[in-house]
Amino acid sequence: MALKGKDFLGLYNVSADEINEILTTAEAMKEVFTRTVKKIPTLRGKTIVNLFYETSTRTRSSFDIAAKRLSADVISIAKDSSSVMKGESLIDTARTLEVMGVDVVVVRHSAPGAAEFLARKLKASVLNGGDGAHEHPTQALLDMYTIKERIGFFKGLKVVIVGDIMHSRVARSNIWGLTKLGAEVSVVGPATLIPRNIMDLGVKFYTDLDEALAGADVVMILRIQKERQAMGLFPSIREYRKFYCITEERLEKLKKDVLIMHPGPMNRGIEIESSVADSVNSVITEQVTNGVAIRMALLYLLAGRKKENEIIA
Amino acid sequence: MKLLLKKGKIFDPVNNLSGEYDILIENRVVSKISKNIMEKDSKDVEIYDLNGLYILPGLIDMHVHLREPGYEEKETIKTGCEAAAAGGFTTIACMPNTKPVADNPATVEYIKAKAEKALVNVVPVGSITKNGEGKELAEIGFLKEAGVRALSDDGNPVMNSEIMRRAMEYAASFMLPIISHCEDKNLSGDGVMNDGYYSTILGLKPIPTVAEEIMIARDILLAEYTGASLHIAHLSTERGLELVLDAKRRGINVSCEVTPHHLLFDDSYVTGYDPDTKVNPPLRDKRDVTALREGVKMGIVDVIATDHAPHTYEDKLGEYDYAAFGISGLETAVSSLYTELILKELFDFNDLVRLMGINPARILKLDYPGIRVGTRADLIVFDPGRNWKVEKETLKSKGKNTPLLGKELKGKVVLTFVKGKMVYNDLENKGVLIYE
Numbered sequence A: 001m002a003l004k005g006k007d008f009l010g011l012y013n014v015s016a017d018e019i020n021e022i023l024t025t026a027e028a029m030k031e032v033f034t035r036t037v038k039k040i041p042t043l044r045g046k047t048i049v050n051l052f053y054e055t056s057t058r059t060r061s062s063f064d065i066a067a068k069r070l071s072a073d074v075i076s077i078a079k080d081s082s083s084v085m086k087g088e089s090l091i092d093t094a095r096t097l098e099v100m101g102v103d104v105v106v107v108r109h110s111a112p113g114a115a116e117f118l119a120r121k122l123k124a125s126v127l128n129g130g131d132g133a134h135e136h137p138t139q140a141l142l143d144m145y146t147i148k149e150r151i152g153f154f155k156g157l158k159v160v161i162v163g164d165i166m167h168s169r170v171a172r173s174n175i176w177g178l179t180k181l182g183a184e185v186s187v188v189g190p191a192t193l194i195p196r197n198i199m200d201l202g203v204k205f206y207t208d209l210d211e212a213l214a215g216a217d218v219v220m221i222l223r224i225q226k227e228r229q230a231m232g233l234f235p236s237i238r239e240y241r242k243f244y245c246i247t248e249e250r251l252e253k254l255k256k257d258v259l260i261m262h263p264g265p266m267n268r269g270i271e272i273e274s275s276v277a278d279s280v281n282s283v284i285t286e287q288v289t290n291g292v293a294i295r296m297a298l299l300y301l302l303a304g305r306k307k308e309n310e311i312i313a
Numbered sequence B: 001m002k003l004l005l006k007k008g009k010i011f012d013p014v015n016n017l018s019g020e021y022d023i024l025i026e027n028r029v030v031s032k033i034s035k036n037i038m039e040k041d042s043k044d045v046e047i048y049d050l051n052g053l054y055i056l057p058g059l060i061d062m063h064v065h066l067r068e069p070g071y072e073e074k075e076t077i078k079t080g081c082e083a084a085a086a087g088g089f090t091t092i093a094c095m096p097n098t099k100p101v102a103d104n105p106a107t108v109e110y111i112k113a114k115a116e117k118a119l120v121n122v123v124p125v126g127s128i129t130k131n132g133e134g135k136e137l138a139e140i141g142f143l144k145e146a147g148v149r150a151l152s153d154d155g156n157p158v159m160n161s162e163i164m165r166r167a168m169e170y171a172a173s174f175m176l177p178i179i180s181h182c183e184d185k186n187l188s189g190d191g192v193m194n195d196g197y198y199s200t201i202l203g204l205k206p207i208p209t210v211a212e213e214i215m216i217a218r219d220i221l222l223a224e225y226t227g228a229s230l231h232i233a234h235l236s237t238e239r240g241l242e243l244v245l246d247a248k249r250r251g252i253n254v255s256c257e258v259t260p261h262h263l264l265f266d267d268s269y270v271t272g273y274d275p276d277t278k279v280n281p282p283l284r285d286k287r288d289v290t291a292l293r294e295g296v297k298m299g300i301v302d303v304i305a306t307d308h309a310p311h312t313y314e315d316k317l318g319e320y321d322y323a324a325f326g327i328s329g330l331e332t333a334v335s336s337l338y339t340e341l342i343l344k345e346l347f348d349f350n351d352l353v354r355l356m357g358i359n360p361a362r363i364l365k366l367d368y369p370g371i372r373v374g375t376r377a378d379l380i381v382f383d384p385g386r387n388w389k390v391e392k393e394t395l396k397s398k399g400k401n402t403p404l405l406g407k408e409l410k411g412k413v414v415l416t417f418v419k420g421k422m423v424y425n426d427l428e429n430k431g432v433l434i435y436e
């Protein structure tokens, strides 16, 4: 089985079957890590472009490693968002890439819909590496992979996403993916950082952290951007910490085997206490490892889609 | 020179005229309206067979951005008026947010001079404040003398309530209505679409309905307090409509308009991030669209106006966040309203003439005689059987920015007469002339 579309833009339009397929493929990819030669020739001769309009060392290097482990040729283009004032740049870049004959374009952009825009303009496959507050499907998939590896199933699992849901593409992608596989998702944060219609996405909504955390199997903590305070969305960092930080004290009240997740980079001591981040419940470093496996799986499924019979060597 | 329009079906609520009539136009003046006009001396008569077609008084669009002077790359008075003629509008009111802003008599005179040579009548709107900045009153008296029929800072609200209060007091003494673009800038912020389910799933920055409603409420209160005449531009929400209804019941001098796009599209159309769906106020949710349609049907909505906002290809290229706000509307308004609302029996052509003729004329204090013997022919012909596809190449406006691009519409304006002159003819074969 391959993916249905030419592109992979988000989890909103993806079926549960496709998600399972990606997770299964990622398992095979992760197996490669245990080898002494951590490289397979699957995408030899394919060209993958990492087009990053937002600085993100983590995601970019994760895509970079993923592509290289599949033996693809990788080109990284980093653009400073501040110099990108209008759409011309994106469309011109798209045209340049088109003539270069690339196979997959991984795009990260601050404007929601940027990946979809590129996908419409390009014959190449587009893989969304995060577009504004819209979607960040590879992050959600690596989160789901991590949950599956640790817990084994999604049905009825209580997942709580904590923090700035409003501006979070990670939250949106996780909501779509997790609910499709049967998890019960709740969001919690200051009311000012939760979209008004969040319940229409099939999740529960809390403003009281302790109430939301009761019975949680997985706690996903989002990074809080300090500039939201200047926008008048919450009063102060110290008040945020008081009401929404996952502290050791709060962790102690949770299930013994609760998973603590964070997409990074963390503000230690603000949304998560260091002792929680480094606790046995934390799978934050595993998330990073699994990110490479998920990205390998997606690149393989997209770039290798024309040759379905070619299995992992 | 005589022109005989034969067998068209007239809808003219101004003169209570409806049914099949022949219209004779002599020297640009309607000289006869009768069941069967026979012209003996046929050499001198051009005869148009309008059997099966509808004839309406020329329509008025009281909310148009002609962009000239200053933004001629988006539209000019000439191209905007060509688009108006093709859309069935014989009179349009143009908004003052040009460069320079029409906050002074010279700019108004410039617009009038250009409009003199254009296809349709242009009624200039002057700005409320200098440079449309919302800080100091424009020279409203001079603007009135130069010929403006209303005042508006459209494109932007007058955020300062004290300035708006003084503007209303001052404008009232010059008998000028204030057309208010209702938007609390602090609430709308850098939002790009309606706050709701779709903004949540698309991750686009939301504009809440209250950003509009708070200003509608404020302006109604100020209109009541000052006695000014207030017209709410492009009203887009259910709650806003309720505020207007309530104000009307209290006897406050308030009217409102809605746009075709707010009647046709809800915010689900933003899915796919087509920048042509980006407009201010934004496309609202289904509930609001239903309420607006109901408001039109109930007569709470006084006017349908296009808020024709042409932009260049580049203005609408690329990411949704960076695209300009606005929809080009002159040429699709009548056909799209016919396709979606008239054919679905929400209202009829007599209502259309009230909404896009009689009422805007009343608000702008324009003469609106309808189709009447002794007046210069100001009328349009609509072919209900003519289906057409909205295409970039055939739009007269420089602004091709409409979510209707590529869509098939039912019915089309095929003839437009302004001041007795035929300014648009899209009849098949230019109208088979019959020489009897």
Ligand SMILES: [Zn+2]
Pocket (backbone or CB within 6 Å): B154, B155, B156, B181, B233, B234, B280, B281
């Ligand atoms: Zn406006």
